[in-house]
Amino acid sequence: SRRNPLRLIPGPPAVSLLLGNEPQLLEKSVGEMESEWHRRYGSVVRLKSTFGDDRIMISDPKALQYMFNTAAYTFPKPDDQRAIMLQLNGRDLVWAEGETHKRQRKVMLPAFGGPEARALYPIFLSIVERLTTKWQDIIGRNQDGSYAELNVHSWLSHATLDAIGEAAFDYPFGTLDDSETPLGKAYQNFIIEANGVRDTARIVSDGIMRRMPPLLLGFLFKNLPGQRLDRIRQTKKVAYGVAEQLVKDKGQAIAEGRTNKDVMSLLVKANLAESGSRRLIEDELYAEMSLILLAGHETTSTSLTWILWELAKRPEVQTRLRDEIVAAHAQAQDALSLNDIEKMPYFQAVLKEAMRIHPAVFHMNRVAAKDTALPLFKPIRLTSGQLVDTIVVPKGTRITTSVGCYNRNPDVWGEDADEFRPERWLSDTSTSAKGASLGVVGNLFNFSSGQRSCIGWRFAMAEMQCFLAELIRNFEYSIDPQIQIKKVGDGIVIPVVVGKEEKGSLMPLRVSLVSKD
């Protein structure tokens, strides 16, 4: 270990010989401990993981840019995570690495372009209008008609699933009307149940899994009994069943010359245009569809949930935002278009600021496939006292790239990086790329960056803007001050209520109709 260069990177002392720093991450809301460490030790932090393994956590813009934009395939996802992904959706784009990833991504890209995403806006609008009617009915039925306490996360999860159904597959899932559909039921609380409870036993089992060869892991995930694995397998079965049927229907429609603008039709068409060996095989197509179902709805619903929570705590921001939306709506001939929304400066500022403070995916794990020198924007002082602007990362090092800590890195966003302050987006200079440009929107890392950035980011941005404009125009939000929300989850960050964790994901907001005067 004396030759291990990671030992010189500053970080918190381990609290347990066996579990390292991992137990500390269980105690608080996702992001709190991580941000504390980044503030104390800098934008590269060494942690002790299980069984004495080192891992590093990075929020330095230049190091992240190198990992995601310059040398993405040198930093693949860890084998244990890929084994779970394989269980979940099969050999899909998030699982694939290297040449397989390049081939799959090339076929999928044409379905996710700017014009393609914008063309889906009317679908998003019709879904959010349906959601609006539902909420208006519930509030109207309320005895005093003042407000209804709604679990907005669950509602948004159904709405975004319906949006994916119609926009990606031209298929009505109908989960907003009936949450008991097989797909609606399969995804209800799925993220939280698939993640399972993170406790000491789980930390140990994760540590053991990391030491297993991928083939053995795959076999165990496929065959081991257990609530969490059963849940994953069951959901895969339902999603695969739906995806399989949809792929067949689309193939048939295209063969008969009936094409559409949904993602699936575009993808099947792009696939047919590829030469034989570059094409996605049938199993890959099912896997991609099942991935789009999952990746495309929970991320979006969770992002919207965190935005509404932030606004529920800030009536003054909400009012200013609503005023801007109402004024633009009054000017528009009909409903607001995506163009109208994109021209609203305060709307754009609030959206980006809420995304910055509450990324739906808090971190992404990677492994160094070979010894690598990572360049840093801000030099760090090693425990030896030496100031360095490059760190040496040996092959096999597990790296946690922190979306949340990068998004609040004071070197990029300024000393008030922890504050929710939409105004920073209204001035020209405060959010211009400092350090290195990263990500696909506003120098934010929410959608990752580079070759492996979120393929659906334009889709998600169109959907979120459409939903947010309608949900703010029509309703006011607040939250019972007694309710304490905690962020949980290893991948997507889900809200739970402290003291009611057993209820699963919960974001109870008081939703009332906008007063007309």
Ligand code: HEM
């Ligand atoms: C606000 C909503 C969304 C957020 C925050 C988000 C975030 C992300 C992130 C962070 C990644 C990188 C994961 C990693 O490399 O470890 C990713 C990848 C991906 N996302 Fe999204 N996503 C969102 C919406 C969507 C939508 C709507 C779709 C599809 C319709 C989608 C499809 C995908 C796919 C297929 C990948 C894999 C890309 C690749 O590896 O090449 N996402 N997303």
